[in-house]
Amino acid sequence: MMQTALELRNLSKTYHIRAGGGLFPAVNTLHAVRGVSLILPRNKILGLVGESGSGKSTTGLMALRLLEPTGGQILVGGADITGLDHKALKPFRRKMQVVFQDSYSALDPMMTLAQIVAEPLHIHGLGSAREQTDQALDWLVRVGLDRSYGSRYPHELSGGQRQRVAIARALILRPDVLVADEPTSALDVSVKAQIINLLQDLQAEMGLSILFISHDLSVVRSLTDSVAVMLAGRIVEQAPTEAIFADPQHIYTRSLLDAIPALNPKDRQRRSFISPAQIEAGTPRYSAAALGIPPSDVPGLVQVSPDHLVEAVVTP
Amino acid sequence: MTLPRPRRVALGAGTSQTPEIPLMRLLDIQNLTVSFSQHGGLVQAVRGMTLHIDQGESLGIIGESGSGKSVTCMAALRLLREPPARITADRMVLADVDVLKARGAELAQLRGKAAAMIFQDPMTAFDPSFTIGHQIVETILAHRSARKAEARSEALGLLARVEIKNPAAVLDSYPHQLSGGMLQRAMIAMALSCRPKILFADEPTTALDVTVQAQILQLIKDVQIEFGMGLVMVTHDLGVIAETVDRVLVMYGGRVMEQAPVQDLFDTPAHPYTVALLASIPGRTGGRRRLTEIPGASPNPANPPTGCPFHPRCPVAVARCSQDTPVLRSTAPGRDVACWRAE
């Protein structure tokens, strides 16, 4: 049986936003994330795909307990970490790490690379200062930099190099789970490939499980084992990566795939705007009888093939 | 369209223009160099850039960050602050005007009217204190004598043209009230407002979502054809290039590496850098796999390598590559390559 590295159960996040003026303004409730359930199997890379505002980053932050969920549970290696306080959470922090999109803001500009990479060891009090630095320098080598970089500062590096450092910092504690929040979207094409390869290599070496959050379907296709597509805080489709690319079920998934720029000028095509109404109208419908479940008017995830879930309306 | 005021015609006519230039040529840049003084040192962002664009033509400039592609555009409209920037060129003529000699009103007339530009981040490109409508109207009024109401109705039409659903509402909106995609449409509308002959698009979709990006690219392509403009699309994304332009210029380390019609570039890339770039694109085929990567990092503009800027990362480099800078030479009609190894 496949082991679960990270599991999100029915996770949701709600914001209350005051709108308009007056003494008693309307309070709008914004459902940033609603009822997201995900399983990240051990030693696998799961892609979480969506556009800005789809709630994918919010989900990632909640998974790391960097943002308090409004509802639902987070399980790391089977243990529920949803309600744990700072102290109780600390051992779990070692098992879960994160890499962000903006490598510039992800590294403290006032610290040297050695200090940055050694910081996790320092926070968790692992080893002497010397050992910490040593280990940090080793990790710099491991992510493709030189030991001499240890005394440099972030601003002296290129974006790709900084992202390597961020990865080294994330992995020095040998976590089980890595949440990678758009780690390649700010990078140039040639560097993007380097970072994707580095993640692939380290994942394989360390048996890492990665939750890979991205809006870039091309990258997701090259890197992930399976994909979950998010739209407006919900997951609308989830399947092994090739299944998504080969056989997208949801109209939104299809529109996302359509929007990928052609990689050959010959494949240029006219594109048109897909409205929310079109998405709603295009939501797949499945017969309850065929699925053997009770019918419902509201969309829910339906299993269309063994690993393929899609948000669909179940009709009688 | 109203005619430009007589004085400006006279000014424009008085500037140097050589009779050999074909009437169609909108932009002609030869041997452009842009450098910035920084901490006492001089950083060369663009080194001997040559490009031209004709009426109705679309040119893509592709390159990674720091390759000098945006600086080239900014230099063409003299939008860089001088100093610290220093621009030299053997020739830089935009719509029959010598850009390097243009001053004050002449320059202002060049901008927006001869050439318009759209920028990467629509969120910061508008003045937050004024409505979209105001900013479009003022652009129109800056170049044409029209009544405010006329300009306003024209702005309304432009917003409708860029496929904004409720143009009247957007006209009276402040920038912060609109989404990035909407603002980028508004910026295109603003760029079109004076019927420019040439449109510079500097990474116009980088800050946008995938689906929005596709729509904006489509829109740019549509209006380019409709208005018969020349288009310069600056991007780091090969996909965008593939989608939008006819001819491509590949830049690296402040230099042009290769120039080719877009189909030829994708089919038969000539420069090793172009080859490597195309190979490193993720997601071209199905299945998890390692990508072909270009080792190393882009050159540091403050301390560029000698010879070919790509030689430290080039898989086929020879000794000569590190010493002599290859010149851009024609290998086939419409194809130029700057590589010692390319035939």
Added chain:
Amino acid sequence: MRRLLKIVGALATATLLSTAPLRADTTVYSAGDSTSGTYMDYMKTVYARAGSPEVIQIPLTSFDKNFDLNALAAESWSQSEDGLTWTFKLRKGLVWSDGVPLTAGDYIFAMQRAATTGYDFAWYWGYAGGIKNWDDVTKGKADVSTLGIAAPDDNTITVTTSAPKPYLPGVVSLWYPVPKHVWDKVGDEWAANVDTLVASGPYMVKSWEKSNNSMTLVKNPTYTGPWPASVDTIVIDPSLGAPEVGLPAFMAGEADFSYLNAGQIPFVEKQFPGQITKNAVFATSYISFDLKSAPFDNINVRKALQYAVNRDELTSTVLKDLAIPGKSLLPPGYPGYNEHVTSQAVYDPEKAKKFMADAGYPDGKGFPTIEIWYRDQGGYNGAITAPMLQYLQQQWKDTLGITMNLKVMPTKDWMDGLLNHKNNLFLAPYEYDYIDPSNFYGIFYNGGRHDYHNPKYDELVAKADANPTWDEREKLYEQAEQVLIDDAAIIPVVHPITNAVVSKDLTGEGTTPNKLGFTPLRQLALYFYTHISKK
């Protein structure tokens, strides 16, 4: 003309002014005191009075520039056999400017009101006047009717004192009338309003600008007494009182005289040679100790400090033009001033050192760091205190090896510190209120201002105060001061003087020096304003 004057340089101003044509009316532009006072009523508020009430009301008596006592409202006075009761006869025919006769009742009423609702004056009439039952009335212990003053008829005032007061006629130079007939209608406000401000003196108020308390005084046509008005109009501008403001105004022809600060004197000497006058103050700046706490409970310490003061150097250098040596409580020229007393105030550093050693602090070793508290104020005191104290600070340090810190504070805080023994060293200034030695010696009488209690001193002062014979009194006061000197209770340091530049147009007795070389100027307001003339 005036504009022209301003355009011409400052140098020419003086000469031009002197040749300026005569004005139809003579107007004197003069400095005032208070910018914030409210009531033009001396008997209500002494320290925060507005303008110069002493010019518009007529006191019983007043001093002239030679400090001789003149009869003003009182035509004559006499002392009873036991010396306890004084009878003042008012001049006949005095009227208020509204035509109502000025009567003894107006004087009595003024005093009764001061005893019940005033506070500024409460100490004066008890301490200087010694009026019977005064203290009990002010404290609310006795009814105002028991006060030792009475008006047997409209022209007679009797004053009963608790002890004989031979100098009482001088004390009553500060006794001004209050128009009871107006007060009955509008109360204290009578003195805050030009319409109700009836005058009994040589001048009356024509206009009063409340915002800065500047006022215009004109001749009081109903005035029949001595010292009549000598100019038509007086414009009093309080802001001119400060030398920094007064001098520019003087130079611009906007003031007829101006006080000078130390920095201005050499400048004015050059610009206006011969026009600087020295003005009488009759004040003393002295050091006082808290005699009850260490280290100043030790008389040797006090003597050491006393002998270490070089007054002559102080006044010839640091306080040049600003003060004269203060070798006794009384200033030179003041009645009772005594050469024998002053001869003891010598500068003797060796003696000072010896006293310090005797006190147990050889070369100042072991002596605590002391702080001297002084008042933050303007005028002539403000001009001298800081430099004087810094001089003393250095001198005591050099001579005695003791360290002294200075601390300046508002008058209220200073008084609070003095009364409540919050510090043990003070610089105290005192300016006379009436011309008699008893004025100065009273400061130390029975505690007085400084909590100084010496039965011998009290006895001598009491005797001197009550003695009707001047020569005997003078001797007794000399003995009393000797007690102070022997006790080293205080150290008189300097007598401040003021300097002023006076326009050449301003002439008359009021601007010419007296026999001591001092000009009265505004210090003797009533005399000054009635003894000047303007070209």
Added chain:
Amino acid sequence: MTQATPRQHGPLYFAWRRFAANKAAVVSGLVLMILVLMAIFAPLLTKTNYDEQKFLTDAYAMPSSTYWFGVDDLGRDFFSRIVYGSRISLTIGFSSALFSVLIGIPLGAAAGYYGGAVDWAVMRLIELFSVVPSLLAAMLLGALTGGGFFTIVLVAALFGWVQVCLLVRAQVKAVREKEFIRAAQALGASPGYIIWRHLIPNSVSPIIVGFVLAIPLAMMLEASLSFLGIGVPPPLPSWGQMINVGMNFMYFYWHLAVFPTAALAITVLAITLFGDGLRDALDPTLKGR
């Protein structure tokens, strides 16, 4: 593998490079250094102590080769007093600035990091200080404490910390949103660790700028309070006190007012320009101009 330059420089090095390019700031820095050295080595530069009335017979003497800045009303060499005055005035400036920073940093950091109720409370406190007229409060405090050196430092610090606090708060707020803070949180770092290791080091620019710009404020406040009589007690030679005394002599003995005013103006000017230079050099938002 890369052609990056071999030398390693921290961000402060580049701030220094930017600073060094600003001529006015560098000159100001030099002037400031001279002033500080002057204050430290005052006894070596002067012929008398500041309170020695050695030249009573030459009191009020004008500047000359003997007395460079003349002699004051108390027979003291005025140059000595100006030089010693730099000690007093600079001490007031520096210690007030130090206290401002000591109060401002923790409050600003806490407000910026925790936000919410803490921020609210700190902002109310700041509001409190911004609606009270500072000079009036200074006089009231002066009356309460009796004035003098410490009152001035207290008052200057009491009203100087607000600026530092706001600067630090804004910076911490901005830095707090940076992803390296998120990363540290993800590592299980405590708020105290994050504030101390990340937020405060990254707020070093506003702290330095706040510190430097608080100095002239305190020095000017000292001059103002001296004018109102709550200054440093004589004979301590603070420039403000000397200006106040010298004003009375301005008609003739101009040197008694001009030299301390010039000393104060030059110092305040130097510190202000120095501070401006520092801010320009340290403020990343103005980078690359």
Added chain:
Amino acid sequence: MIRYILKRAVSILLTFVTVSVIVFLMMHAVPGGPFDGNDMPVSKEVRDKLMASLGLDKPLYVQYFKYMWGVFHFDFGVPFQSPGETVLQLLARAWPPSLILGGLGVVIGATIGILLGIAAALRRNSWIDYIASTLATLGLTIPVFVISMMLILMFAVFLGWLPAKGWDKPNSWYLPIAAYAMIPMATYARYTRSAMLDVLNKPFVTVLRAKGLSERRIIFQHVLRNAALPMVAVFLPMFIGTATGSIFVEAMFRVPGLGAYFVSSITLRDYPLEMALILMITMMFCLAYLLTDIVYALLNPRIRFGGKS
């Protein structure tokens, strides 16, 4: 937005009350009272009698509430140092000169300062910049009373062109206003320069240039408008700070304004006036900040219209 203003108003009211309590306590903690003598001590009985007559013998909190109750009814009491009028009357007579002086000073100073700042920002590092910066810094480095004294010496004493003091003649206004304007001029010049540079570095300015707008229009319509936003935040408070009278300028030029009362109310322990002055200024500052918030909101479409981000 109304909600936002109400919230600010409540918080500012809270601040106001806090200030009043603190000031009241501090005021009474200062040693000495209004009836402590000047030249000679006043006997305890007399003082007690007088203190009781003004209610100063009551517990502090009673005095505080009594005073604030009066304030609530616009009754600020009677100033001890000027008992012939109420505090309100005193303010009504002493404030106008301060208001005129401060108002004109700030407006003139700010106008010149803004122009200097604009010039300095547009010609960065040119001689204009240096001159403007020097002028601006001068106003902040020389104490205002020294500037006043220099003006008096120059124009009143040596040139004799203008009167050295007073407020009654029109030409007596020039010098104090000039002295007064120095600080706002300096502050505004510095502030404008940095605000302008800030905006000039914004990306949208490049866009405006790319649109072909004239430099003049870019500066005067767009850059100034955006730079004005942060400048608005300092204008009103500064206006209040000076419109209530500068102790220094008014003292030097003998302007019969409020300035002198700040000092005298404290040294003379004139509690009603002291309290009234502080409350008044505090209230005005509070209102100024509130108004600033409102104006800021009105000028800033982000707050005015809410919306995204």
